[in-house]
Amino acid sequence: MVSFISGVLKELISSKENISETIFILPSKRAGSFLLKELSALGEHHIFAPKVYSIEEFTEVISEAKTVDNTITLFEFYKVYKTITPEEVQEDFETFTAWAQSLIHDFNEIDRYLIDYKKFFNYLADIQDLKHWSIQEPKTELINNYLAFWKSLPAYYEGLKKELLSNKTGYQGLIYRLASENIATYAQKHRSKHVFIGFNALNTAEQQIVQHLLENGLAEIYWDLDEVFVKDHQHDASLFINQYLKDWPVYKEKQAKLQVDEYHKPKNIQITGIPKNVGQTKYLGELLANLDEETLQETAVVLGQEDLLLPVLNSLPPNVKDLNITMGFPLKNAPIASLFDRLFQIHQNTGSAYYYKDVISVINHPALNEILKKETEVFIEKIQSKNSVNLSSEEIINSFSVEAQALIKACFKTWDNSPYKVLEAFQQLINQIKIHLKSSDNKLALEFLYHFHVLFNKLENLNETYPHLKSIKSLYQFYKEIMSTQSLDFQGRPFKGLQLMGMLESRALDFKNIIICSVNEGVLPSGKSGSSFIPFDLKQTYKLPTYKEKDAVYTYHFYRLLQRAQNVHLLYNTETDGLNSGEKSRFLTQLEIEKQPAHQLTHAMVSPKVPAIKNELREVKKTPEIMEKIKSLAAYGFSPSALTSYIRNPLDFYRQYVLGVRDSEEVEETVAYNTLGTVVHDSLENFYKPLENKLLTAEDIKAFKAKIEEEITFQFKKSYMNGPVNQGKNLLIFEVAKRYLRNFLNLELDRLKTEEIKILKIEENLRSEINIGKLDFPIFMRGKVDRVENTNGITRIIDYKTGKVTQDKIEIVDWEDLASDYDKYSKSFQVLAYTKMIQDQNLLDFPVEAGIISFKNLKSGFLKFGKKDKPRTKNKETAINKETLDAFEIELKKLITEICDPEVPFTEKEI
Template sequence: MDKFLEKVAVEILQDHGHNDTNLIVILPNKRSEIFLKNYLKEKTSGTYWLPDFYTTDEFIVHQSGFNLLDPILIYFELYEIHKSMQCDKAMPIEDFLSWAPMMLSDFNDIDLYKADADHVFKHLTEAKAIEQWNLSGAPLTPLQSDYVAFYRSLYSYYCELKARLATRNLGYKGMIYNFLSENTSILTEKLKDKKFILIGFNALSTSEKKIFGYIKDHFNTTFYWDVDEYYIYPEKTGLKQMEAGRFINELIREWKLSDIKWVSNNLKTSKKEIHIHGIAKQIGQVKFVSQQLSEWKTDVCEIDTAIVLADESLLLPLLHSLPEKTGNAKKVTFNVTMGYPLYNSSLSRFIMQWLNFISKSEERSSGKYDTIQLINLLKNPITKLVFEDDKLKYRNALTADFTNSNLVYLSEKDIKEIILTYEQPTLQRFFEILLIKNEDVPGFLDSLIELMQWVAEVVSTRYKNSNSLLEAQIDVTYSIVKKVHAMLQSRVHVFGLQALQKIFIQLFRRSEISLKGEPLTGIQIMGMLETRNLDFKNIILLSANEGIIPKTSEFESFIPFDIRHDNKLPMPKDKNDI
């Protein structure tokens, strides 16, 4: 059976030749772009001028003329708006950062799905006012009045944020998409004589539908899909519309497409060998993968094999469990196409523990430190890394000393007295950094940068480039810390350590450690969405459990479901259908 992207590569070469400089190819993600480029290379023997390749996000941002702004910076912008609107009643930045992400998410949805923002927020305000209405006719309490006033102010936040960003040619995703969908004539002016190939489009927002619908109507455009009759022609099997094919069917119907490339019947007709294994607990699953690979006796084409993680938190346990050889003693290689979440790393946990340790101390009038928090810091793998192997006994002895002190809180003097008894420069240097009184954010960040440089030095000396995961973890975290340090210098007066904690949480959750490898060799380890447009002969799917596929998660929004439904904003079901 021919692979989807391989078939696309053949058609591109047949229809457009080797030197079509006006061709633009748009795909959902980078992974499918890499594979398509490789197939084009394999199908050509001489010089070939590649088309322009974009993901959907890259194309829209590039053509809009706007720059996509980091969400953290947008939260700061929203807080500036909040201060200008509330004046003396403005809440502290650490409280505001708790719900700024939800506000931005709602603004993003409104713009992506081209809802009438004025109507949405007016409807929302009226609904919240009815909730607080007293049947007795009694006036609202100050708390109730503030509650309704907040919802009434959301439209002002929305308008002011867009106005501020637009003056600097900046925007968030929904704002940029909506702008281009309202100014599609830009595409005609900038992309004259261009031809488009759109591959594997599925769940598009209203703004995206309008943009790519315009491209379909005004440019030479070819669509390619890898779909099965079971999903887009359910009437042939006497079934209702399958959720997984709903979005593609909507695109075909709305764009009035007739010649659909390509619809197969592989789900029912192709030969498949499926094994289902019930395995207890997550660690059991990754150990089973290792066992399965080790027992495979036949030659397995690595590039045709994928391990798909429906639960991406299994990545690190899986990496530690993979075998070096298959059952026929053949060395096996792996390529990780997904990033390891930085939020789960030992270094990010250490930073959050340290921040909590310092901030809680400053909250106490005595300024003393929590003994349990201090012991947890000593047990963190990063602390273990800082101390050389022959110094680990001192770390363990320190933990025992702090425990045996039977004190809930320890003063800085108490801690230093214990440290001095060991007469170890490494211990003294570590605690000088750890206990420094940093009442201002830049001071803490300076100490954090010093500690991270120390950790990087230890890793470089001890592992000599043999621990790439730890080195990547340090590099990514260090770049985030430096970014925050530069970002906060002009805003010191409004930030405390609690606000810094929330900023780090946001950044760590959105950041990943890129596990660099050769993307076109080895068994591919990937998440569910990364498999789009790709074909494999052998697939091992982990965590095929209810609650994982589809994933259950809280849907955080200020806009309730009934108002979302009325304004055609995305609902939890839409995410499940994807």
């Protein structure tokens, strides 16, 4: 395969052209590097290397001015804006940037296409005057301000242009306009031959430069487009070149350098649909794994989306030993970038205290965690034990050692909304991390850190030169703006091994084997994107590029890549989990419809193998060690809640009581249900404990009601620690706790009207032995009963529940079901267990009733345990007698025997 650049050089050498004196202009620097490589391979004698420019560099040479980036342009524009706009209507910098970015882009387009800005902006202002919705006279202040903005555009343009040119600088479009104005002067001074190679979509300024040099015999331009497309005037790939062939005066007298006849030759084109972007990268890895070293040398991987770079690098097979990456690694994807981003967000949104999750997210960041190590764990345990939701700057800093405090201060010392303090803190943070990384010899992390150091230096310089950044928010906006353009360049051998590039980097380059990823609508071509103040019809009137022209640019690059390639793989994403995704590109459909006779075109769908996963219930066999733990638990005493957890799921019992695995302690932002339950239980214990073995009176209840606020406040402070209860959901839950107590005490007052209540036990610890003949080790049951009382001569065993419990949840039909269905019978099991333990301690006088008082269902009063003969019948026995407890004991012993049986594994229950 003879590449396009090689073909051009061969033609120039054969025509005896003095290559050393020739000036070459190409679309990109990369294409220029390839030209010099090809030239060194073709030259038979030693020669001096010619001058090689990218088109941007060439316009700088002609204009004698330097291009400045978008950030500098924006700062300069704000300076101009402040001098032109009356002070009373000036916007702050943050508001200004919201619209100025788009306006600079439009200025750039106007200059690149050499449009008379005065006529253009007057036309635009008239359009906006017609479009606004207000028809009343006189116009409102809002409408007057709106129209004044559009009328100010010429002044903004002139002011910005004057300011930039005074320093011999300009944004890209301005440099292009200046170059087109200076081309005659340049041509008089430089009589060397200029060769333009591989161009397609030229703006008006570029066209004027090229045409002037062509007409004066100082240039040649070599177009790279196959005759298949040139002859097809409807094909977007030839949109621009056919237009130049038709409109340029020079082509009325001479033939264009356009003799490409490659596209019709045999090609193997494989179109493959793959779900997800990561699926494409994995499939790409499989394709590359089948290529030998020589084939890889002639292969290019073109990424439609920049975000695919990291997944592709992680998917490369071992046989790819040499790799040249043309596109840079976006700095925003560096691991440490998330730390700076997080700190910006925290300080931007934080008042006097820091939210604990924000603090943890910072100190747990890998860059800091490696330095702080155990101190991070100690700090997290401290705030969890104290239940600290909001933390002051001093509290955070003082929680760390003196050695770590410099690092912590850089993160959490108050910035006072000052950009200077932000940048100072970040540089301190970078220095602290650098010391650690040097000792650990992490070269890649140090490289990332160095680029952030350079970035923050740039922000410091900008902030000193242009004091427009007044807040953390405005600095953060610019940090993100600069980050979006910063990249880490890869080092490698530019002409050896596999080539990995973006679509624009492929300009003027040719490869035998091509793999293009993300050939989807919205990616290739990119579709209707980009912000602009210029309406579509105005763009058409002034021949500015619209989305149609932008699509034609992508069409040209796509088909140009295919021209000389012999093996082509086109991958697209089949998934529909976002806008425009899942739809293959129109380019693929075009390839199928316009198929050349010699092309072998195949289409395939690829999907990963997904093995069927059987959800088998897990089980744990009882080893001797587990049996020893169970015996230890039995000797200590099984609680009703432990036994019901076994009924719910034996594996839960195994994890919680055998292994001793508890849920990790976390900061409780919103009062949890169990905390609310603890507050209510402990409050009632404090009220009623002094009344044990006494009759309850209405005076007692009234005294309790007077203390509700004080008691609830005390209990929340004890159970909820430093958690805030004076705002948000917690304030509501605080009020709910007070309401629960008030309603319960009102229920007690109502009962006292008809009942005599004697308090027997409050929060009494119970323990009794269970004799099971089959087991040769002691077994106990233990628990704490909430309340035992005597009501009109009947003993009542009461369990408080802050959740909602209904009567049907504390009734039973068949005793055999008691230890099998947690949802239906767990409440019955608990109250019967308490009753059984009280009986074993000889504290029980029959008749007995046991049941629940549900604070969410207080209107139902005391919910008594009941034994029914048949389901869905109203007849039930609520009095608990010895026969009832004997029947319960049988089921209890069965359950404990199963738990203690070494032959019965802990088997997961299907939920």
